[in-house]
Amino acid sequence: MGEPRVTGLRSAEFAVPDLAAAQRFYEDCWGLETVADTAGAVFLRGTGAEHHILVLRPGAERRLLRVNLAADDKGTVDALHDRAAGLGASVDPPAEIDEPGGGYGFIFRDLDGREYMVSAGLAEPEAQPPTIDRPVKLSHVVQNSPQRQAQSAQFIDLLGFKLSDRTGYMDFVRCSSDHHAIAITTIDAPTLNHCAFEVPNHDALMRASGRMKRAGHPVEWGVGRHGPGNNIFAYFIDPTGYVIEYTAEVEQVDDSYRTGMPEDWERPPEFHGDSWGFAAPASERFREATRG
């Protein structure tokens, strides 16, 4: 066995002031399906084999409560815990997870105090056939941090992530063949920037975006194609104020990938962060909401 490492992104957990309204939005507009609605929390799945990809919990205000990461087995969970603890990270002991999907995991807190859980052994429902307009899985989470490079170093040193690219304001780290699972952007407050959900392809992204638009949720930035990761994007704001993204065609990479640095990613400002040069500038609402 090689070095223990995280192998995937499972789910994000949002605090929402109106649980019923948030559940309705994520089912009817965003395209997820409720798998468990127990003990005051709602667990929603995509069409992939992950038990759930989003958890909604009651809370007075918008706050990312946790990001859940995957490890291959219980032994790897224990090994990752021991390594993180040994390197001085803030961690809780591994334990059985008494929630829908079950499993075994430990919590660690990043340098800004945000919670992540590394888990294994969750129930794995059969993947559904991909649809033309629904998310398959959680694709990436972007965190704001005043200490970007120290944060990405922690993911690399403690959890076995790799640095895929570093731009002038963002570090992209990966734990699978997806170009990035986590990105950290330089913004003073340690808040959530956005969460991205993968849809099967460009056509699905357009259809899902059309559904959102017709339901009164306009595209706040996009449709466009990112530089690092080369993924297509369309960004929205949910009823609580979370920034959420449909994404597709994220670049698949392996150890031969050459890590890009800021000088590799300089682009003309009139492209507005879109490799196609098609997208209009992001909305002011989007800029405000991504600051958390």
Ligand SMILES: [Fe+2]
């Ligand atoms: Fe994104």
